[in-house]
Amino acid sequence: MVTIKNLSFAYGNSKGIHFPDFKIDKGEHCLLLGESGSGKTTLLHILGGLLRGYSGSVEVAGTELSSLSETALDHFRGKHMGFVFQRNHLISALTVEKNLIMAPYLAELPIKPQHVEDVLESLGIGEKKHSKVTELSQGQAQRVAIARAVLNNPPVILADEPTSALDDKSCAQVIDLLIQQANAHQATLLVATHDQRLKDKIGKQISLHG
Amino acid sequence: MxxxxxxxxxxxxxxxxxxxxxxxxxxxxxxxxxxxxxxxxxxxxxSENARGIDLVVGAKGSPLQLILCNIFHIDFPTGNINLKEAEQIARHRLVKNAIPLALGDSYEAYRIIGTDQRYAELYKVEVEQGSWFAKELDVVIGANVEVMTKLKLNDEFASAHGLTSGGHAHDEHKFVVKGILKRSNTVLDNLILTSIESVWHVHDLHTEEDHQHHERDTTFIASSLVPSVAAGDSTKEITSLLIQYRSPMGAIQLPRFVNQQSSMQAASPAFETARLFSILGVxxxxxxxxxxxxxxxxxxxxxxxxxxxxxxxxxxxxxxxxxxxxxxxxxxxxxxxxxxxxxxxxxxxxxxxxxxxxxxxxxxxxxxxxxxxxxxxxxxxxxxxxxxxxxxxxxxxxxxxxxxxxxxxxxxxxx
Incomplete structure (x- = not known):
């Protein structure tokens, strides 16, 4: 599902980061470990098509990302990837429900209100449907983000430090839900983190050293 | 979404x-x-109200006032002109149509205009109810006048002297509503039309009264707001003359002819309204x-x-x-x-x-x-x-x- 070969990336004139080759199969989950500055986020952004201008090969869901135009990459991202970020990733002007509906709307997929409700229920936040996102706790906001990431049934879910801002209890809940949702949608889950609490949750681990 | x-x-x-x-x-x-x-x-x-009127001839004074008074009926008359003199202008070869107006009285601030049927024809306004005035003291009222004063056909009313409400009332003579004009969105909607003779009729007697007034109350007579009719003068007077030219030559010759050869003045509605707009324009x-x-x-x-x-x-x-x-x-x-x-x-x-x-x-x-x-x-x-x-x-x-x-x-x- 995700294959990288000979990948390296350089910001401006700085010395580039070289990433180890790896391959993640469909439905397999993987932890990207490393200290801050080791290039976890950079790698995740490259895999997500958010960052271009790398050298080497990145193949996601059978498509070489560098072969896509900027617009085609946007469409590809909308249909094949779901993102969960550390925080502040919900659109504060919209309610929980509308935040979720943004996913199919922006990816130009059909909008199914019942599906939105089902996903929210499965994450235990069905009653928050009409709440403003500013009224949610960090843990609840993270669940809404997971709901949004899986809503379009993407084959790949990319999570960047999804638990770092959470306490132990919420952390365990969020990672469990993330894995559970990824399994339910048969998606490949890739989590970039330095959060040691996640180490025994996902078997496959890739360590990055800046 | x-x-x-x-x-x-x-x-x-x-x-x-x-x-x-x-x-x-x-x-x-x-x-x-x-x-x-x-x-x-x-x-x-x-432009609707000034349509078809090329020139207004009236007593000397402000030309803008002459236009405002005789076309839009919002200002007071500059004075009266001698009918004999007006007839000379009307007979001029460059004049196609000359409509006389005699102002002086009003009813509930709606002006009573002494004129003839051609005045309404100028605006293509027809009588909707009743008929055109035939006898002295018969009137035809505008559509707005009907609505605002609630006058009906064959109602009688006494006019008030002057062009604003609250003037001296002519109680001795009652006007009779004989017709109501169709709404035209022109100045006619706000006017009461009658024959010139009716206006004279009311005012001839009035001038006799005025003589008595004269001894008692000089300020009332001297008021420039009230056009007076000279007592004992056989020469009748009107307020103004609305003129249509026979040819464009009229625009060149007539105003000068009136302004130089008579004691009257001529004002062009087009020119004066343009001037008014340039003043308002600021x-x-x-x-x-x-x-x-x-x-x-x-x-x-x-x-x-x-x-x-x-x-x-x-x-x-x-x-x-x-x-x-x-x-x-x-x-x-x-x-x-x-x-x-x-x-x-x-x-x-x-x-x-x-x-x-x-x-x-x-x-x-x-x-x-x-x-x-x-x-x-x-x-x-x-x-x-x-x-x-x-x-x-x-x-x-x-x-x-x-x-x-x-x-x-x-x-x-x-x-």
Missing amino acids: NLVLLVWNYLKAKPLNTALNIVLLSLGIAVIIVLLLFNKQLEEKI GVDILMAFAYVLIFISALSIFIALYNSLKERRYDLAIMRSMGATRLKLVVTILSEGVLLTLLGSIIGILLGHGVLVIMTAFVAETQKAGISGIVFYNEEWIILAGSLLLGVLCALIPAWQAYRTDISKVLAGN
Whole structure:
């Protein structure tokens, strides 16, 4: 599902980061470990098509990302990837429900209100449907983000430090839900983190050293 | 979920900012709309009322006053002219049509005009109920007069001396309503027409009274507001003569002929109304400038609001990209936000402008008399609407360009 070969990336004139080759199969989950500055986020952004201008090969869901135009990459991202970020990733002007509906709307997929409700229920936040996102706790906001990431049934879910801002209890809940949702949608889950609490949750681990 | 809904949610999230921008813009637009409606209708009314009248001949004085008095019936007469002299003008070879007017009395502030049927024909107004006046003291009333005074056919009324209400009443002579004119949205709607003889009839007796007045009350006679008829003078007098030229040569020769060869003066409605508009124009220009300043400020305010909210929304925009939104979609979103703001502002402004005029016509009798309405729409309003949409695009252009250039990876990583 995700294959990288000979990948390296350089910001401006700085010395580039070289990433180890790896391959993640469909439905397999993987932890990207490393200290801050080791290039976890950079790698995740490259895999997500958010960052271009790398050298080497990145193949996601059978498509070489560098072969896509900027617009085609946007469409590809909308249909094949779901993102969960550390925080502040919900659109504060919209309610929980509308935040979720943004996913199919922006990816130009059909909008199914019942599906939105089902996903929210499965994450235990069905009653928050009409709440403003500013009224949610960090843990609840993270669940809404997971709901949004899986809503379009993407084959790949990319999570960047999804638990770092959470306490132990919420952390365990969020990672469990993330894995559970990824399994339910048969998606490949890739989590970039330095959060040691996640180490025994996902078997496959890739360590990055800046 | 669609684009408009998304943009609307963004606007709703900042109600005060949004309201301020909309209020500013709508005020500017409303001022322009009021001026537009007022000016357009006034010009239309004026040209309608002056239609077919090439020259007004009356007593010497202000030419503008002569026009205002004898065509629009809003000012007082400059005085009277001798009928004999007026006849000489009417007989001139360049005159096609000369309609005499005799002013002097009113009923509940509606003027009674002594004239003949040609005056109504000039405006192509017909009698709707009853018939044209035949005998002395028969009158035909305008449509507005009927509504406002509630006079009906065959009702009798006594006129008041002078052209405003509250003058001395001519109780000895009762006018009789014989006909009601069809509404024409011209000055005729506000007039009571009768024969010239009726006006003389009322005033001949009146002058005898005046002689008695003369000994008691000199100030009343001396009032320039009241045209007087000389006692014992066999020469009759009228107020003015409305003239149509036989050929364009008339425009060159007649005014000079009247002004130099007689004790009367001639005034051209076209020239005097143009002069009036140039005087009024200064005030209109100042108001217009004020409206444009308001619109400029609102444009600036919309630009600043979009620019600032964009800064706060950089992360939102990056998230939207991560969900598959193209750069073009973000640009369209930002532009739509500007356009939605100005669209709302201009629609509210246009409604406000019309509303103000509707209220004004309901409470100010003068605007009613002038036939100005708030429920009239002009093509220029489409231009205003289109212009404000363009303004919205312009205000959003720089913020949209910034949204287009945003490096999503940097924004997402930097948070």
